[in-house]
Amino acid sequence: MSEKSMFTTLCYIEQDDKYLMMHRIKKKQDENKDKWIGVGGHFEPGESPEECLLREVYEETGLTLTSYRFRGLVTFCLGDEMTEYMALFTADGFTGTCKEGDACEEGELVWVEKSSIESLNLWEGDKIFFRLLEEEIPFFSLKLVYHHDGSLQDAILNGVRMER
């Protein structure tokens, strides 16, 4: 079992109808290998979601967030062995200069038009929460259960299984 916390943050930073996406092509051992995801990472001891968010966004992008919202909690299950709880944020204010392209060691950072997001290589369940974000629901709790091959087995929104 990993020593890392099973609690993480995941943030989608918005500007001009684009989201800042990370293409995870750099690490060899990576559950997100070749996928496009937001920025974020594992909680350090004692951190609140907001403290983890600000630290991780700064480390990965060079940006300091000045306006953000806690949008949902995602329970991410991969098979029976791995469960991760992701505090999902969006942000629409920041200072600093973004490490675009190659400068981030976790992956490549690219601003992607919101209308093009679903054509990227995403986790299948991420398409569900992009839709929930667009619907401006104040807060949601979404459980996503994946098979080992990465296909989505089940999606449960606020305790109710979703029709798919």
Next chain:
Amino acid sequence: MSEKSMFTTLCYIEQDDKYLMMHRIKKKQDENKDKWIGVGGHFEPGESPEECLLREVYEETGLTLTSYRFRGLVTFCLGDEMTEYMALFTADGFTGTCKEGDACEEGELVWVEKSSIESLNLWEGDKIFFRLLEEEIPFFSLKLVYHHDGSLQDAILNGVRMER
């Protein structure tokens, strides 16, 4: 370090302007000793907040929740060593018969008038989130930092230190 998950649920069940409160007087080794808290407990592997909620409420009270809301996430720090993330729910619908008084092994269950809650022996920070619940804020993230003697050192709401 405890083997238990550091992720828990905490639920305040409402009926007729009362909350179902648990008086923690039964366990000898209990960080909540003699305090009044809601019902809930630690996540089992793979559980979503809602799955943990339903299981823990049923185990502790005998009630099956039929209507509930995820109201906030509390980052609870006791000194530097212990951090717990509490998914905070309220519930206003249930079936079954409540194990009132002595029947629950975790503590004594009592329906308490909402107007009397603050006169109970509560964690100091719990008074803050009772007020946030009454204000019907859609969702909040509250970090509560306690000294080892149980006094509240700091309260941070959605990333901003609260004036107290």
